[in-house]
Amino acid sequence: MSGFSNWLSQVGAVTKFGLMGIPKRGGSVAAAVFGVAGVVGVLVGVLSMAAGFKAAMASSGSPDSAIVLRNGADSEMVSGFGQEETRLIADAPGVARSANGALASAELFVIINLPKRSSGTDANVPLRGIEKAAFQVRDQVQLVRGRAFEWGKNEVVVGAGAAQEFAGLDVGSKVHIGRNDWEVVGIFAARGGTAESEIWTDAKVLQAAYNRGNSYQSVYTRLTSPGAFKEFKDSLTTDPRLNVKVERQSDYYSEQSALVTTLITTLGVLIASLMAVGAVFGALNTMYNSVSTRTREIATLRALGFGRAAVVFSVMLESLAVALVGGVIGAAVACLAFNGFHTSTMNFQSFSQVTFAFKVTQGLVVQGIIWATFIGLIGGLLPALRAARLPIASALREL
Amino acid sequence: MRFLHLIWCNLKRKKLRTSLTLLSIIVAFVLFGLLSSIKQALTGGISIEGQNRLVVRHRVSIIQLLPVSYKQRMERIPGVSLVTHQTWFGGRFEGEKNLFFMQNPVVPEEFLDMHPEFLLPDDEKKTWFRTRTGAIVGRSTAEKCHWKVGDKVPIFTPIWRRPDGGQTWEFDIAGIFDGKNKTDDQMSFFFHYDYFDEARAGAKGQVGWYTIRIKDPSRATEVAKLVDQEFENSDQETKTEPEGAFAQSWANQVGNIALITSAILGAVFFTILLVTGNTISQAVRERTGELGVLKAIGFTNGQVLGLVMAESCLVSVLGGVIGLGFSCLIVPVVGQALSRMLPMFFFPLRDVLLGFGICLALGIVTGIFPAISAMRLRVADALRRM
Numbered sequence: 030m031s032g033f034s035n036w037l038s039q040v041g042a043v044t045k046f047g048l049m050g051i052p053k054r055g056g057s058v059a060a061a062v063f064g065v066a067g068v069v070g071v072l073v074g075v076l077s078m079a080a081g082f083k084a085a086m087a088s089s090g091s092p093d094s095a096i097v098l099r100n101g102a103d104s105e106m107v108s109g110f111g112q113e114e115t116r117l118i119a120d121a122p123g124v125a126r127s128a129n130g131a132l133a134s135a136e137l138f139v140i141i142n143l144p145k146r147s148s149g150t151d152a153n154v155p156l157r158g159i160e161k162a163a164f165q166v167r168d169q170v171q172l173v174r175g176r177a178f179e180w181g182k183n184e185v186v187v188g189a190g191a192a193q194e195f196a197g198l199d200v201g202s203k204v205h206i207g208r209n210d211w212e213v214v215g216i217f218a219a220r221g222g223t224a225e226s227e228i229w230t231d232a233k234v235l236q237a238a239y240n241r242g243n244s245y246q247s248v249y250t251r252l253t254s255p256g257a258f259k260e261f262k263d264s265l266t267t268d269p270r271l272n273v274k275v276e277r278q279s280d281y282y283s284e285q286s287a288l289v290t291t292l293i294t295t296l297g298v299l300i301a302s303l304m305a306v307g308a309v310f311g312a313l314n315t316m317y318n319s320v321s322t323r324t325r326e327i328a329t330l331r332a333l334g335f336g337r338a339a340v341v342f343s344v345m346l347e348s349l350a351v352a353l354v355g356g357v358i359g360a361a362v363a364c365l366a367f368n369g370f371h372t373s374t375m376n377f378q379s380f381s382q383v384t385f386a387f388k389v390t391q392g393l394v395v396q397g398i399i400w401a402t403f404i405g406l407i408g409g410l411l412p413a414l415r416a417a418r419l420p421i422a423s424a425l426r427e428l
Numbered sequence: 429m430r431f432l433h434l435i436w437c438n439l440k441r442k443k444l445r446t447s448l449t450l451l452s453i454i455v456a457f458v459l460f461g462l463l464s465s466i467k468q469a470l471t472g473g474i475s476i477e478g479q480n481r482l483v484v485r486h487r488v489s490i491i492q493l494l495p496v497s498y499k500q501r502m503e504r505i506p507g508v509s510l511v512t513h514q515t516w517f518g519g520r521f522e523g524e525k526n527l528f529f530m531q532n533p534v535v536p537e538e539f540l541d542m543h544p545e546f547l548l549p550d551d552e553k554k555t556w557f558r559t560r561t562g563a564i565v566g567r568s569t570a571e572k573c574h575w576k577v578g579d580k581v582p583i584f585t586p587i588w589r590r591p592d593g594g595q596t597w598e599f600d601i602a603g604i605f606d607g608k609n610k611t612d613d614q615m616s617f618f619f620h621y622d623y624f625d626e627a628r629a630g631a632k633g634q635v636g637w638y639t640i641r642i643k644d645p646s647r648a649t650e651v652a653k654l655v656d657q658e659f660e661n662s663d664q665e666t667k668t669e670p671e672g673a674f675a676q677s678w679a680n681q682v683g684n685i686a687l688i689t690s691a692i693l694g695a696v697f698f699t700i701l702l703v704t705g706n707t708i709s710q711a712v713r714e715r716t717g718e719l720g721v722l723k724a725i726g727f728t729n730g731q732v733l734g735l736v737m738a739e740s741c742l743v744s745v746l747g748g749v750i751g752l753g754f755s756c757l758i759v760p761v762v763g764q765a766l767s768r769m770l771p772m773f774f775f776p777l778r779d780v781l782l783g784f785g786i787c788l789a790l791g792i793v794t795g796i797f798p799a800i801s802a803m804r805l806r807v808a809d810a811l812r813r814m
Contacts, residue, residue: 056706060699064452067699071692099586101595106491107518107586140489142667150680153489206488208663239492240663296466299762300459304696307455311703314448318710375681377528380491382681 039335043343046326047319048350054322057315058351064311065355065404066362068304069397073363075297076396077389079290082374085190085385086286089222090278091168092255093125097248097265100272104285104379105138105247112243114271118250121268123261125251127165132251134163137235137244140381141206141228143195145373152373154195155227155381156185156206158235158245166251167224175200175215180231183238186215188225190384194373198228206238223282226373226384249278285378305404308355312408316348320416327416328424337417344416348409349402356401363397364389431731435739442711446743449707453747453790454754456700457783460693461755462762464779467689469772470682480645481542482652483674484638487665491516493634494664496625501658502640507651509643512538515624515636519585519597521573529569531583531617532636533624542639545608552577552603560623562602566614570604577601583617589629597627611772639671697786705794708740712798719802720810733803740795741788748787752780 051058090096097118102108110118115135125132137158142151161180164170178184185204192198203210211230219225236242252261262275276284320327327340373384439446484502486492493515502511514532521527536557540546548556548564555577556562565575575581579601589595599619607614625632642651652668659666669677712719719732727735755775763773 056702057710060702060706063702064699067695071695075692101584102586140491142487142489145680148680151677152681208661300462300692303455303459303462307452307459307696307700310448310452310455311699314445314452314703314707317444317448372683374683375678 039339040343044346047347057318061312061315062355064308065352066359068308069356069359070363072301073393073397074367077387079293081385081388083290086282089282093252094278096281098274100274108246110245118248121264123257125253132162134160134249135245138246146196153381157227158232166249170219173218183211184214185230188227189218190225194384316412320412341413341417344413345409349405352401352405356398360394360397450747454751457751463689465759465775481671482640484666484668487667496633510641512542513635513638518587519583529615533621534618545612546605548603548605556602563599563619564603565617568614591629709798723807729803733799736799736802737795741791744791752783
């Protein structure tokens with residue numbers, strides 16, 4: 030027991046030497062800290078973009094809601110239904126009902142060109158025609174400004190994300206669609222989901238404006254319970270009058286986000302790994318420097334009977350401390366700079382814009398700190414071994 | 429040059445430190461190569477052959493169709509020399525479900541006339557013109573799908589149905605084209621508009637967008653305005669812009685990637701600058717005495733400055749060149765792996781040169797402060813410190 034506490038105090042002594050020497054080696058230590066901070070900052074920042082995009086898509090559908098598309102369509106954009114088909118879907122078993130009828134909304138999904146506020150260049154903003162049940166088949170859609178549009182009029186309500194990203198969508202402004210001007214009468218929020226990227230209006234009015242006759246592109250439904258999905262799906266897919274694809278809204282949206290999230294994550298990890306290699310070299314340089322400036326001290330301690338293990342351990346501790354400080358700085362900077370940063374990107378599946386906010390999650394911060402720890406350990410190992418192997422006699426002679 | 433040996437010996441003095449510095453610079457420039465390629469892939473898009481082409485689309489959005497009859501009206505507009513159209517087919521090849529490539533119905537003769545950047549052998553051209561169900565495809569897609577001239581290929585489209593309800597269309601590969609330049613489209617698939625229009629169930633006589641060639645590129649804005657005026661107050665109003673702007677607007681839709689990559693690059697270089705700058709100034713500080721001796725034996729201030737600068741430039745240029753060279757080697761490999769997601773992934777020559785400039789600048793910036801302090805060193809002070 031006393032052997033262990035003796036060893037611990039040895040580690041403490043050597044580490045103290047190392048840490049106290051840091052101000053003298055300020056430049057080299059700062060370089061290592063910034064190196065690690067850079068890696069963690071980039072990693073957390075880039076991955077928070079993917080996390081934010083995924084979160085926007087994921088919060089768009091709850092498990093007891095479903096979306097019906099034409100068979101073979103992988104997004105609403107290329108799907109299509111006649112009025113009769115949408116009735117059959119609304120009447121299917123498993124669909125929840127309220128006093129006003131089935132909780133099913135047959136919708137139209139098109140895009141309009143609007144300039145992005147940030148760059149002024151055109152973007153494909155989704156414009157959705159909805160039926161009255163639309164507000165019940167989605168979770169927590171609520172007006173935050175203005176009022177709801179009047180059915181049958183050329184009026185629209187705009188998602189909070191779209192209003193922020195694209196120009197000309199403030200309450201009271203007019204959007205030119207077809208031959209008419211449509212007034213923006215309200216702004217709605219949807220818990221950060223994709224609906225917030227969209228502009229909503231009455232499906233009937235939109236059909237007329239886009240010469241779509243009596244056709245729709247998708248049907249959104251609220252089910253009686255999450256378990257009712259199977260019954261609902263089976264009844265639709267076995268109906269000879271229909272040729273449809275039925276999915277839970279949550280599955281549909283996670284499929285939609287897969288491509289973009291994979292791309293961002295792959296690139297982010299690739300860049301951060303390379304930077305990590307660079308940071309390991311930085312840490313190695315710093316620690317070799319730290320060891321070489323203390324050659325004499327370490328040799329003296331060894332001559333006094335300090336063990337090799339204590340020296341190795343304390344050099345590793347110092348390296349770890351430097352890397353962790355860097356990691357915390359990097360994560361903090363990423364958090365301050367990126368968390369909640371609003372932007373929009375193209376969702377290639379639906380050919381339209383999705384607005385979302387970067388999201389620095391706890392998991393990402395932990396991941397960043399783990400990376401920093403590894404950089405510290407790898408960067409400290411070789412210099413620590415060198416310190417332990419110093420030939421005591423010749424090192425002492427280096428006076 | 430005389431002092432190259434001296435500089436080299438100075439670098440060799442602390443081999444470990446020099447090699448670690450060199451390695452971090454190499455990593456930085458490999459990163460630079462990858463980021464430039466990513467940026468190229470995301471924002472460069474497909475380059476535009478002529479500056480003399482305009483794209484005309486529906487004013488409200490690209491998904492809305494325009495009547496095929498607009499062609500005659502456009503041809504009458506002064507300054508317009510050729511008009512052709514394309515339509516989004518939006519299909520996929522079931523054998524390679526995740527491969528994204530564009531398939532568009534076009535009028536073959538006009539289309540090839542409009543796009544001289546697509547190189548197609550004469551006999552394949554002739555076969556395509558006379559085969560009603562014929563299609564031409566870019567080499568990169570043909571290779572990925574293992575298609576050869578003469579193959580019958582099924583393309584499934586969720587958008588276009590034939591009167592019998594069928595959504596799988598069959599085409600005969602009549603030719604495989606190459607792009608004139610590396611950045612030209614080598615993925616797309618083009619087939620006869622006549623076949624398409626006759627076989628589709630709805631929207632007959634409607635096309636996606638027009639490309640027009642203008643006689644005088646300097647009058648592009650003017651002609652674009654004339655085109656839009658021609659269709660003003662009709663049911664299908666148009667928006668006309670140069671092809672370059674049209675392509676760029678797609679890249680912008682992805683988001684401001686250029687800004688994000690520059691921010692990352694900035695962070696990386698700041699870090700590397702710190703590491704190298706610190707190492708070099710340390711190396712100079714350790715040698716204060718020696719520099720004093722050099723001055724004492726008659727080295728001029730300028731020579732000492734040059735010596736230190738040469739040392740820092742040598743390290744960073746050496747690291748930069750190795751890093752850039754290595755990027756040139758690995759980018760094609762990474763590009764191969766990412767070719768489904770980012771088909772235009774390559775390291776542009778422009779950025780290779782920029783990288784070279786940056787590593788030179790890095791050497792100068794990191795060397796300048798230690799060099800100046802070495803130059804200002806007074807011989808007596810320096811020797812006393814020995």
